[in-house]
Amino acid sequence: MAGGSVARVLLDSPLPQLDQLFDYRVPERLREQARPGVRVRAPLRSGGRIANGWLVELADSSEFEGRLSDLEDVVSEVPLLVPEVWALARAAADRAAGNASDVLRLAVPSRYVRVERAWSAAEPDPGELPVEPAAVHGAAPGRIESGIAAGERMSLAADPRPVRLRSGAWVGSWALTMALAAAHALAADRSALLVVPDYRDQEQLEAALHATVDPRRVLRTDARQAGGARFRAFLDATGEAARVIIGNRSTVYAPASRLGLIAMWDDGDSLMNEPLSPGVHPRDAALIRQEQSGAALLMLSHSRSLEVQRLVEIGWMHEIPVAGHARPRVIPTEQQHAPEAGSARIPTAAWRQAQEALRSGPVLVQVGRPGNTPALSCDRCREPARCAACGGGLAVPRAGGVAACSLCGTTAAGWACPTCEGTRLRAVTIGASRTADELGRAFPNTRVVLSDGEKPVLRVGAEPALVIATRGAEPIADGGYRAVLLLDGERMLLRESLRVAEDCLRWWSNAAALVAPGSAVFLVGVGGALATALSTWRQGDWASTELDSRRALRFPPAVRVASVSASAANVGAAITAVESAGGVDVLGPVPVDDGLVRALVRFDYGVGARVANELRSEMIRVATERRRPVAGRPVRRPAVLRVRFDDPEVP
Known part of the structure; x- marks a missing residue:
């Protein structure tokens, strides 16, 4: 047997008092199977129960002076918990006062016995390593490459332009930057972890990687995969070959042989927030793993999060100067209060620009909310309309629908305002589908594309089209949009959250980066520091000022x-x-x-x-x-x- 006769086991339990390693005797019948990293079953003293767990390490003796209980069984044939992932899970859980077993549930996918046995019997075919990959663009020549080789922590403002790959597909410039950085790590026979918020970003990144490295070297791990496919990718990642592993927030815990790079796109996106206990943000897990492994860390975004801004200001992360001065042409329209008739709250200048742009290609209109009329109020006193049954907000979810509660679904028939006894409702906000209907009538003979959370559209062609998208659901257009209109800015800023301004600047920046070079972006109804930061494309300066305010008030992430x-x-x-x-x-x-x-x-x-x-x-x-x-x-x-x-x- 490899190791000793004592197994140190982490039990899979949410109880905080069980978040430690327990010693068990390895019986003779399990001596060959018991290896560090395998799943096991172990007895509990209370009630004769059997618990699942992880065999973390083997020892020759135990500090416990009594008689050790025997391991019940070894479940997995392949060690799934590698030492690097265990060290990361333990450190991340300790930082958040959580259980390491909760972190491991995020790190290790569900086991599929057939997949595990087929993987054990198969001959690995990792593919070819890239030879002399192209230079990573977006910074001074060789700057990012030298940072990867030195294991540096870097923050980079991504180039805000779409780029065309050799395959003909268009992706955001950030995706190609990440792919090329991963190719340089791979060329040194080191693995790379690439973390993105959701499948839309992952689709672009995967396309950029397939145009840069051997696709057999790329592993995808995300919840949209079938369980068996995800487990197979996880098993491949435990092998000796260097890989590029891409996925959403849990990818930061993926096993990786000789880790050389951790890259993360748009860490401030709310989809990066981990809802499951202990709620460790992947950015924090990446910082821990970088310190443990010595790999390079690269954080990319169009609008830097305040957490990364803090790390830059204290010198823990290096800001990489941007090569060139490419930025979208952003035009704030706060003072333009005379929209054209039927223009769905679009100011005159933006309206005319959209008309002109539609002659040559697609135009993007970003709105704040999905649905038809996401919020209603009393027409007389303007008080928000609430459901009489549960108190939820009243809304019209789709065109042709009736006003109903957004929580319980009760219709608003016979509704009366409790404040002024008014009986008529009015729209407070207008959603994506309502905007699409209005603009479809205003631009006859123009194809209208609606993209939101329920009906996402990943790509649109270069032909003329009016694309109405909710924030975060904007498709990428071949060659870029000929104009971008950012609506509902003032309504987005009304959300009650400490991070509302930071979130809005990020949403607007990501949408503006989809525009074709030289085309205009109109920010409607927003002025002040946010509009200045967007129009000058100096989001880092705004983040620095905001962080100073947080320090004065002792608000996170200053504390x-x-x-x-x-x-x-x-x-x-x-x-x-x-x-x-x-x-x-x-x-x-x-x-x-x-x-x-x-x-x-x-x-x-x-x-x-x-x-x-x-x-x-x-x-x-x-x-x-x-x-x-x-x-x-x-x-x-x-x-x-x-x-x-x-x-x-x-x-």
Whole structure:
């Protein structure tokens, strides 16, 4: 047997008190199969239960002086948990006061026995390594290549122009930059992890990679794949051959032989936020993995996130100067208040430019919301219209539909305003389908394409068309759009969120980068610093100013924030425990659902490890607290202390 007779096992359990390695004796019948990284089944002392787990390491002896229990079984034939991924999962969980087993559920896909056995029996065919790949464009010649070789942490503002590949397909310039960077890592026989927000970005990146490196060297890992295909790609990644692995946020945990590059596109996108416990953002996981592996880290975007801006300003990440001065021609139209009749709230200059542009190619119109009329209000007093049954907002979801609750679906028949008793409704916002209907009538004989979350369109041709898209769902056009109109800016900025301005600047920048060189982008109804940043294409300056404001107010990402939810007594105990760390202040607690309260703990980055340790200790204390049953009273549910670090929805 490789190793010793003692298996150190991480149990697959959400209980914080079980988030540690437990020692088990390896019975003689499992000596050959028991290897580090395999899935195992192990007994629990309570109730004779059997739990799933991971065999993390083998040892010759145990510090436990009693008799060790035997491993029950070895489940997987192939070691799926490589040491690098285990080290990353442990560090990421510790930083967020979470369980390593929760991180491993994101890192390792579900096992398929047939796929595993077929993979074990097959001969690997990794494909050819690229020889002398082309220079990475977007920066000074050789700058990114030297950074990859040196394992540097880099931030790059992507070239805001679509480019044509040798295959004839058009992609964003950022996709080709990432593909070429990966090709240089691969040429040195080192793997690359490329992380993007969603499948739209992944489709562009995959096309750029297939035009740059041998497709057999490219592995795709994302939730849209069939389970067997995803597991097969994961198994290929555990092999010895260098690979380029692409996918969404969980790709940062993928196994990779001799990792040389981690590249991430648009880390500020909300799709990058990890909803599952412990909620570690892939950007943070990438920073941890870069430090552990020594690989290069490349962050690309059109509008830099404030988290990356902070890293640049403290010198932890290097800003790569952009080569050239290519930028879209952005025209703010805040002062133009006289839209043409039937122009769907489009100012005169933008309206005429759209008419002219439609003679030669497609025109993009970005809107803030999908649907027909996403929000309604009272026509008399302008109060938002609410459902009488559940209090949800009233809306008209599609053309020809009736007003109904967006939550429970109850129709608004007989609705009356509780404030002024008015009975008539008016549109507060106009969605994508309503805009498409209006512009279809205003531009007769013009093809109208609607792209939103329900009916996404990935690409459009170079022929004239009016493309109406919600933010984030804009298709890429062959040769670029001949004009781009950014509508509903003032309504987008009304969203109640600390990050609303940052998000809007990113949405507008990504849409503006789809325009053909020399064509115009119109930003409708927005002025001030945001309009200036977009029109001058100096989003980094805006991010620096915004970060200074966050520092003055002690808002993230200038500081870290953890939300703590539990009973008032347990929240109070947790606050007492973390206040001794220094550099900590507490907001709240305030009441939340089910009789619980929530407090926000703000703390400096330097004390993050201590705060996480203290909160984790409190989570274990609460979870293991013994409660004696009281005769005649129902059994109470176990107390829970919920902790979430760096929650994007807080504050």
